[in-house]
Amino acid sequence: xxxxxxxxxxxxxxxxxxEYDDAAGYYTPGEPIRDTKAPDxxxxxRWSTRKFEARLVNPANRRKLSVIIVGTGLAGASAxxxxxxxGYRVKSFCYQDSPRRAHSIAAQGGINAxxxxxxxxxxxxxxxxxxxxxxxxxxxxxxxYRLAEVSVNIIDQCVAQGVPFAREYGGLLDNRSFGGVQVSxxxxxxxxxxxxxxxxxxxxxxxxxxxxxxxxxxRHEMLELIVVDGKARxxxxxxxxxxxxxxxxxxxxxxxxxxxxxVFYLSTNAMGxxxxxxxxxxxxxxxxxxxxYTQIHPTCIPVSGAxxxxxxxxxxxxxxxxxxxxxxxxxxxxKDPRDIPEExxxxxxxxxxxxxxxxVPRDIASRAAKNVCDExxxxxxxxxGVRRGVYLDFSAAIERMGRDGxxxxxxxxFDMYERITGENPYEVPMRIYPAxxxxxxGLWVDYDLQSTIPGLFVTGxxxxxxxxxxxxxxxxxxxxxxDGYFVLPHTIRDYLADGPFEHVGDDHPAxxxxxxxxxxxxxxFLGNNGTRSVDSYHRELGNIMWEFCGMERxxxxxxxxxxxxxxxxxxxxRNVKVLGEAETINQSLEKAGRVADFMELGELMCIDALNRRxxxxxxxxxxxxTEDGEALRHDDQYAYVAAWEFTGDDQPPVLHKxxxxxxxxxxxxxxxx
Amino acid sequence: xxxTLKIWRQAGPDAEGAMHTYDLDDVSEDMSFLExxxxxxxKLIERDEEPIAFDxxxxxxxxxxxxxxxxxxxxxxxxxxxxxLHMRSFSDGETITIEPWRADAFPVLKDLCxxxxxxxxxxxxxxxxxxxxxxxxxxxxxxxxRDDALRAxxxxxxxxxxxxxxxxxxxxxxxFMGAKITHLGELPQGQPxxxxxxxxxxxxxxHEGFGGCTNIGQCTAACPKEIPLDVISQLNKxxxxxxxxxx
Numbered sequence: 001x002x003x004x005x006x007x008x009x010x011x012x013x014x015x016x017x018x019e020y021d022d023a024a025g026y027y028t029p030g031e032p033i034r035d036t037k038a039p040d041x042x043x044x045x046r047w048s049t050r051k052f053e054a055r056l057v058n059p060a061n062r063r064k065l066s067v068i069i070v071g072t073g074l075a076g077a078s079a080x081x082x083x084x085x086x087g088y089r090v091k092s093f094c095y096q097d098s099p100r101r102a103h104s105i106a107a108q109g110g111i112n113a114x115x116x117x118x119x120x121x122x123x124x125x126x127x128x129x130x131x132x133x134x135x136x137x138x139x140x141x142x143x144x145y146r147l148a149e150v151s152v153n154i155i156d157q158c159v160a161q162g163v164p165f166a167r168e169y170g171g172l173l174d175n176r177s178f179g180g181v182q183v184s185x186x187x188x189x190x191x192x193x194x195x196x197x198x199x200x201x202x203x204x205x206x207x208x209x210x211x212x213x214x215x216x217x218x219r220h221e222m223l224e225l226i227v228v229d230g231k232a233r234x235x236x237x238x239x240x241x242x243x244x245x246x247x248x249x250x251x252x253x254x255x256x257x258x259x260x261x262x263v264f265y266l267s268t269n270a271m272g273x274x275x276x277x278x279x280x281x282x283x284x285x286x287x288x289x290x291x292x293y294t295q296i297h298p299t300c301i302p303v304s305g306a307x308x309x310x311x312x313x314x315x316x317x318x319x320x321x322x323x324x325x326x327x328x329x330x331x332x333x334x335k336d337p338r339d340i341p342e343e344x345x346x347x348x349x350x351x352x353x354x355x356x357x358x359x360v361p362r363d364i365a366s367r368a369a370k371n372v373c374d375e376x377x378x379x380x381x382x383x384x385g386v387r388r389g390v391y392l393d394f395s396a397a398i399e400r401m402g403r404d405g406x407x408x409x410x411x412x413x414f415d416m417y418e419r420i421t422g423e424n425p426y427e428v429p430m431r432i433y434p435a436x437x438x439x440x441x442g443l444w445v446d447y448d449l450q451s452t453i454p455g456l457f458v459t460g461x462x463x464x465x466x467x468x469x470x471x472x473x474x475x476x477x478x479x480x481x482x483d484g485y486f487v488l489p490h491t492i493r494d495y496l497a498d499g500p501f502e503h504v505g506d507d508h509p510a511x512x513x514x515x516x517x518x519x520x521x522x523x524x525f526l527g528n529n530g531t532r533s534v535d536s537y538h539r540e541l542g543n544i545m546w547e548f549c550g551m552e553r554x555x556x557x558x559x560x561x562x563x564x565x566x567x568x569x570x571x572x573x574r575n576v577k578v579l580g581e582a583e584t585i586n587q588s589l590e591k592a593g594r595v596a597d598f599m600e601l602g603e604l605m606c607i608d609a610l611n612r613r614x615x616x617x618x619x620x621x622x623x624x625x626t627e628d629g630e631a632l633r634h635d636d637q638y639a640y641v642a643a644w645e646f647t648g649d650d651q652p653p654v655l656h657k658x659x660x661x662x663x664x665x666x667x668x669x670x671x672x673x
Numbered sequence: 674x675x676x677t678l679k680i681w682r683q684a685g686p687d688a689e690g691a692m693h694t695y696d697l698d699d700v701s702e703d704m705s706f707l708e709x710x711x712x713x714x715x716k717l718i719e720r721d722e723e724p725i726a727f728d729x730x731x732x733x734x735x736x737x738x739x740x741x742x743x744x745x746x747x748x749x750x751x752x753x754x755x756x757x758l759h760m761r762s763f764s765d766g767e768t769i770t771i772e773p774w775r776a777d778a779f780p781v782l783k784d785l786c787x788x789x790x791x792x793x794x795x796x797x798x799x800x801x802x803x804x805x806x807x808x809x810x811x812x813x814x815x816x817x818x819r820d821d822a823l824r825a826x827x828x829x830x831x832x833x834x835x836x837x838x839x840x841x842x843x844x845x846x847x848x849f850m851g852a853k854i855t856h857l858g859e860l861p862q863g864q865p866x867x868x869x870x871x872x873x874x875x876x877x878x879x880h881e882g883f884g885g886c887t888n889i890g891q892c893t894a895a896c897p898k899e900i901p902l903d904v905i906s907q908l909n910k911x912x913x914x915x916x917x918x919x920x
Contacts, residue, residue: 082806097728098793100833101736117813153807160809162802162860164826171816189826195735196829203801210797218790241782270730304703307712310732381703419753422702422761485806533718535711580723584685585783587726588718 022555023611026562030654033287033643037491038142038447043664044124047146050447051490055497062087065496066250068235070222070277072099074194074477075460076256077201078484084208086489088496091248092205092214093237095221095272095590100202103258103270104480107194108315110178110186111158111477113151118175122183124148129665130181131475135440135468136617136633137667138290138641140660142447143465150486151478155187157485161200165189178473186474191315191412197477201484220246222277223521223593224514225253225284225456226504232281232456233504234511236518240590243583245518247511249504252455252495254488255281256480259439259461261294263598263605264550265542267436268300268313274594275601278443278462286451287643287656289444289464291601292609295471295618296551298365300435301420302380302389311435312420315413316473319358319365321397321406322430324349326377326390333379337391337429348372352629363620363631366434367551373433380431389431398426434551438476440467440618441608444643444658448491449483452643457492459483464641469617522582525592530575534591537572541565541595541602549606554622558610562603569599604644604653611655614638635667674700674760677768678713680725683781686788690781692770702761706749707732707739709760710771727785732756734897737832740839741785742772747836747895754834754897774835776844778882789835791881792849798877799870800853802862815861825859828852830898837892837900843884848892850874851904854911868915875912 039049057065065088069080072094080092094102114127127148132139159165159173165187166174178186189196208214219240226234226249234249260275261267282288299314325347327333332340349368350357360368369390372378380389398406403426407414414425421431442464449457449465460480467475504511548561572595580586615624615631616638624632641658676697683690697713704712707729714724730738734757743749749758763769771785779787817825829852837848854871857863863870879885886905893902 078806085805096730096736096738097789098737098833100793100796101730101738103731103736106731106733106735115812153809156809156812157804157806159812159815160802160804160862162825162857162862164822164829164856164860166826167817167819167822169819171818172813189829192735192830195832196826199829203796204804204806206793206797207801207803209793216793218793241788268733270736271732272730305701307701307704307708309705309708309711312733419757420705420759422759489806533715535715577718579718579721585726585786588724 021611022613023607026607026610027652028647028654030645030656033444033656033658035140035142035446035658037450043141043145044149046142047149054490054494057493057497057499059087061499063089065089065499066091067252067254067492068248068250069093069254069256070235071102071256071258071460071462072202072205073102073104073256073258073460074198074201074480075462075484076102076254077198077205078481079254079256079459079488080214081201081204081208082485082489083492084205084211084213087213090208090214091217091250093217093220093222093235095219095240097218099205099216099218100199102198103273104477105195105198106270107477108191108313110176110188110193110474111154111197111481112178112185112474113155113187113478114148114185115152115155115175117173118184120183122185126183127151127185131466131472132468132662132665133668134472135470136631137468137635137639137662138616138660139466139468141662141664145664146487147466147479147482150482153486154478154481158197158200158481161204163189163196163200165196181472194477197481201481221590222257223280223518225281226511226514227284227453228504228508228510231454236514238518241585243581243586245515247506247515249511251499251501252457252492254457254459254492255443255462256459256484257462259442260598260601261436261439263541263602264436264545265539266303266308266311266546268297268311271310274597276594276597278458279597279601281443281451281453281456283646284453285646286453286456286458287444287645288604289441289641289643290469290608291441291605291644292549292553292612293440293469293617293619294436294550295438295440296362296366296434297437298362298369298434299392299432301417302431302433303383304381304421305383308383312416313435313437314417314430314432316362318392318410318413318430321401321409322358322392322394323347323396324358324365324390324392326372326379330376333377333387337379337393346372346377363551363618364629367620369432369434370551389433391429392432393429394425395429436546436550438471440464440469440471444641448494449488450491450495455495457488459488469619521593521596522589525576525578525589526582528576528578530577532575532577534576534578534588534595537568537576538591538595538598540568541599544568545602545605549602549609552620552622553609555610555613558606561606565599565603565606569603572596572599607653608642608644611642612638633669639667674702674763674765676700676763679768679770680785681772682725682784684783686780686782700760702759704760705732705756706741706743706758706760707756725785726783729756735832737834740774740834740836742775742839744770747774747840748897752897752899754832774839776835776838776883778844778846779835779838787835789833791883792833792835792846794881795846795850795874795877796853799866799873800857802857803866817860821859825856828900828904829856831900832898834897836895836897838883840891840895841884842889842891843887845886845892846878846883847886847905847908848896848900848902850878851908852900855904855907858907858911867911868918868920871908871911872915872920
């Protein structure tokens with residue numbers, strides 16, 4: 001096993017002894033936080049214990065209990081369907097025109113499950129082990145074990161729904177290995193696994209709509225959380241067609257509203273993905289866990305111009321056969337790559353990391369690409385004065401395997417590349433560049449997936465719990481469906497068993513206050529009469545985040561970013577221009593609210609990154625690396641979840657630390673040697 | 674590139690709409706069609722004109738949220754989604770006409786946005802397999818021949834964008850409905866509800882105001898996921914079978 005134990009790092013950790021704290025002054029230290037819901041005992045018994053201990057709700061009482069679920073991706077649609085089947089009254093909200101469009105639909109690769117159908121040594125424990133290790137020992141072992149445990153049920157459920165997974169000739173399900181894992185545990189439906197899984201969950205949800213247990217609210221955006229007597233009791237939503245500000249109350253609220261990668265403006269996320277639902281909850285008292293953890297993929301199609309609206313991921317499998325290079329001389333950067341002779345090319349990954357070459361881990365490949373572009377040796381179109389792209393060259397592979405060989409292996413990827421760039425990658429080298437793909441941070445939840453606000457549950461990418469500092473391939477889909485189908489329905493019933501709950505009327509002061517705050521934000525934006533468009537602010541924020549809180553973070557950079565964001569935020573509130581009216585579709589108004597929240601989130605992400613002076617998973621602090629440029633963790637200092645508490649506008653947040661304790665797994669330093 | 678854009682503008686569902694003409698310079702051929710509209714919108718905001726409302730989300734051809742009639746073609750001249758259509762498919766100096774999806778069952782909400790919730794109601798009427806969470810048998814307990822699984826997958830790739838409806842002179846949703854009926858009908862898990870599914874979905878289809886299918890084939894020609902026309906034959910066959918069974 002390519003690990004060295006953490007004992008060997010004791011000497012390196014010594015350099016961290018001392019009183020310094022990079023983030024001092026940016027936050028207030030708070031009391032430690034603890035997950036009180038996970039049962040003690042052997043890790044493989046905890047979920048059974050919790051399910052048994054969770055109280056039951058009599059079927060006749062369920063129809064008197066109501067649930068609001070925000071988001072209809074894998075986590076939200078599966079939860080809505082399952083709770084509807086159980087007999088609760090469910091209201092499901094999404095900002096898209098149909099639940100089927102949630103961004104889970106774009107996931108390509110596959111979904112893991114410890115079925116061990118290949119009899120190649122897989123097991124629940126191995127999936128658990130791989131996931132904790134892959135997350136760089138920054139996730140909770142109880143949660144991850146449960147995820148591995150229920151993974152097998154997910155496949156059964158999806159197959160029964162008619163999800164057309166790949167099959168072998170004998171009719172059994174096919175598996176592949178994915179993301180460098182040594183067992184074949186990934187179930188897939190060509191490159192569209194997320195789509196097929198989501199359609200399955202969406203159909204289950206629509207079935208409940210027909211049955212009358214679930215009511216859907218499409219083109220609705222949650223803009224505020226309603227908290228009554230310390231408990232989440234509803235949301236304020238805007239009907240994005242009529243502009244009506246609606247209050248919806250319920251006995252419990254579930255946020256399944258996805259990730260916030262769009263804080264970077266350019267990302268592989270859908271255009272509408274946003275942080276508002278989570279952020280409004282944060283401002284109402286839900287803690288935000290590890291917000292700085294961002295996964296960046298090294299193989300995306302680069303930006304082609306200042307007009308660019310989003311980035312498209314190319315499968316990482318391309319690195320198996322493509323060679324990555326840039327010109328040695330800046331003067332060659334605008335030449336046709338085919339005219340640059342071999343001796344003038346810098347195969348920089350092969351040069352710097354001879355043993356791994358082009359297959360170095362994601363974070364190293366990503367940082368190396370940024371470095372050569374920052375040096376001025378990037379290729380492709382110049383955007384804002386810099387060329388941000390490196391060649392991924394298949395000419396040697398085409399010579400070796402023939403064009404047909406490449407076509408068979410990568411055909412649809414080559415087609416997709418050509419469609420977007422207009423260049424034929426069989427003829428000229430592809431260009432790639434890293435892009436933001438997924439966030440592992442999110443609202444803090446306990447083992448029951450309940451946030452620090454009672455009655456507010458958070459599932460899927462919107463919570464922080466299962467991926468640690470890095471998300472492995474094929475694990476996000478697994479978490480979304482595990483939470484929605486198999487975890488939340490058990491834990492939420494324990495909460496609902498306290499019912500019936502007191503009715504909350506529209507005239508309740510907490511409801512009125514939430515409504516008014518939404519209304520006043522809208523009024524502000526529409527009456528501001530500023531001079532700059534919302535998108536221009538979003539782009540500027542994204543540039544700051546990408547530059548200073550992206551692939552590599554440093555103390556100086558993060559402090560600078562915080563200053564820049566504060567200035568930008570100030571200017572945004574005074575100078576943003578939103579035209580049109582509230583009582584109609586108004587996409588600028590929608591975006592203004594989201595960007596306002598992204599600004600605040602961006603600042604917190606920088607503070608979180610500043611506090612964590614270690615490198616782990618997708619978080620790379622320049623100050624914490626080995627001589628080889630590998631991420632260097634500091635387990636004795638940072639083996640905690642950073643849970644941030646909001647204390648007021650322009651007030652420093654409070655940091656609560658949850659110590660990560662491993663009883664079933666030994667913490668080890670990752671090594672790529 | 675320099676373009677002249679003729680764009681349908683309509684303030685709301687009940688407002689009267691009209692074509693408006695905009696000139697746009699400096700269009701790069703690397704822009705997607707929607708990014709070209711983003712650029713136009715930034716220019717409109719600069720001169721205090723309300724930006725044009727249009728739908729999009731994933732912008733990588735899979736969510737099905739985008740969809741425009743471009744020069745009379747659903748999603749424009751290429752077989753792809755509007756978000757994956759790039760300006761290199763057009764030429765300098767061209768006039769481009771941009772309209773919302775055209776179908777009675779897809780009323781216009783504003784400018785280029787339409788209401789496609791009829792598709793959700795079609796799925797709710799029967800486009801699923803009834804299996805409650807937690808009650809599923811072990812996945813390997815039911816074998817599915819590889820070719821059946823592949824066929825099911827190929828038609829399950831429908832993204833629900835509505836191009837088939839917009840392209841159809843009758844405004845029929847038969848391709849969308851046929852794709853779902855074929856997807857679930859190809860699999861052993863879909864058999865118990867097969868008759869009910871087709872009967873209920875066809876009834877809902879007609880109730881929503883979609884037109885009848887007269888085998889014109891514009892739907893499959895416009896489909897960005899190339900759903901084949903024979904799913905409609907399958908739909909008709911399943912309907913006949915259900916009727917024979919007394920539905």
